[in-house]
Amino acid sequence: xxxxxxxxxxxxxxxxxxxxxxxxxxxxxxxxxxxxxxxxxxxxxxxxxxxxxxxxxxxxxxxxxxxxxxxxxxxxxxxxxxxxxxxxxxxxxxxxxxxxxxxxxxxxxxxxxxxxxxxxxxxxxxxxxxxxxxxxxxxxxxxxxxxxxxxxxxxxxxxx
Amino acid sequence: xxxxxxxxxxxxxxxxxxxxxxxxxxxxxxxxxxxxxxxxxxxxxxxxxxxxxxxxxxxxxxxxxxxxxxxxxxxxxxxxxxxxxxxxxxxxxxxxxxxxxxxxxxxxxxxxxxxxxxxxxxxxxxxxxxxxxxxxxxxxxxxxxxxxxxxxxxxxxxxxxxxxxxxxxxxxxxxxxxxxxxxxxxxxxx
Numbered sequence: 429x430x431x432x433x434x435x436x437x438x439x440x441x442x443x444x445x446x447x448x449x450x451x452x453x454x455x456x457x458x459x460x461x462x463x464x465x466x467x468x469x470x471x472x473x474x475x476x477x478x479x480x481x482x483x484x485x486x487x488x489x490x491x492x493x494x495x496x497x498x499x500x501x502x503x504x505x506x507x508x509x510x511x512x513x514x515x516x517x518x519x520x521x522x523x524x525x526x527x528x529x530x531x532x533x534x535x536x537x538x539x540x541x542x543x544x545x546x547x548x549x550x551x552x553x554x555x556x557x558x559x560x561x562x563x564x565x566x567x568x569x570x571x572x573x574x575x576x577x578x579x580x581x582x583x584x585x586x587x588x
Numbered sequence: 589x590x591x592x593x594x595x596x597x598x599x600x601x602x603x604x605x606x607x608x609x610x611x612x613x614x615x616x617x618x619x620x621x622x623x624x625x626x627x628x629x630x631x632x633x634x635x636x637x638x639x640x641x642x643x644x645x646x647x648x649x650x651x652x653x654x655x656x657x658x659x660x661x662x663x664x665x666x667x668x669x670x671x672x673x674x675x676x677x678x679x680x681x682x683x684x685x686x687x688x689x690x691x692x693x694x695x696x697x698x699x700x701x702x703x704x705x706x707x708x709x710x711x712x713x714x715x716x717x718x719x720x721x722x723x724x725x726x727x728x729x730x731x732x733x734x735x736x737x738x739x740x741x742x743x744x745x746x747x748x749x750x751x752x753x754x755x756x757x758x759x760x761x762x763x764x765x766x767x768x769x770x771x772x773x774x775x776x777x778x
Contacts, residue, residue: 435756435763439744442759460759463766464737466775470719471738473622479635480617483642553625 430456589615594658601649613642616658621667623739627670627732629720637669644669663740664750667732722772729753730765735764 430452438457441447449457589597589611597615600608620641625634644665652661723731729751736742736750748758 432760435759436754437756439748439755443743443745443755444604453754456763458657460763463763463770467734467739467766467773469768469772470715471622471626472734473625473634473716475618475621476631479621479638480613481761482635483617483639484613 591656595654596754598652598654598658601645602652602660609642609646612645616662616731618664619739620711621736623663623666625719626723626735627667628673629724635668637673640669641666647764659740660742660746660750663742666740667736667750700764705730714720718773719769722769725772726765726768730761730768733736733761734765 434450434453434456437449438453441449441457442455442460512534548582593611594615597608597611601612602608617638621634621638624637624641625631628634628637645662648665652658723734726734732749733747736747737744740746742750744755744758744762747762748755751758751761752759
């Protein structure tokens, strides 16, 4: 009857450890080796080549390499883009005019009426009998009229 | 695969290079496939598990520190996968009835693998099914120990560590399991 110790010793010996075996243990070792030799080939399974191919195919394909251009190509492209933008750029606000003319135009639009200053002076109670809202309405009416006059003049100047 | 080449393949795979994984697959793929096939009893599961194993390898190989033996690490993962697969199914496919590959053509498969005629493929198929049936009649621990020993080429100490048992117990499981297998296979020398 084999003991746990026998199995332990034989196991260590089969693992390659330098263990001195008793005749019984040696016999056990021989039987294990014979069983492994007899059953090994029967346990083997042939793996179909297609299985390994299927497994490898989608995974071993090298990752697509990103096209890398020289640095100067990028710099040249950026410079060309800036140049192109400068050539094609058109100011949205129309033709440039002197600042004084722009101010004059604004005065034409709003008729020189400074609603805010009027309202401000009302807050300071310089004009106790005039309400801010009245002044605003008056100024707005004035501005509307002035706007009509301005856009009419602009239309005539543009020929239409 | 010799130790140096294995180390190089592992290092290459750890750097994410396809060549490294390819080399590991070529070296261990057939053994892993055999292990999965014998543990689950059918080729579909074996192929499926092999594919899953490859993905796990890709994910987990970075954490692996090579200290001379790759198989214990590799086959521990494989054994866990088989355990999970069987647990998920609640039944042991093919192990339950000893049949395998009901939905494919095992004869053609065997003939294709071995390059043999249909007659000899028939004999080989019968043997394969006999082995599957015999394995199904072993207890789980003995079957696992035998398969880890054969396909993983693990030492008894490594099997013992994996199964959480004394070294002598691992040997006893292999020894008694193999004896039983030989009996079931009608081996007169058993």
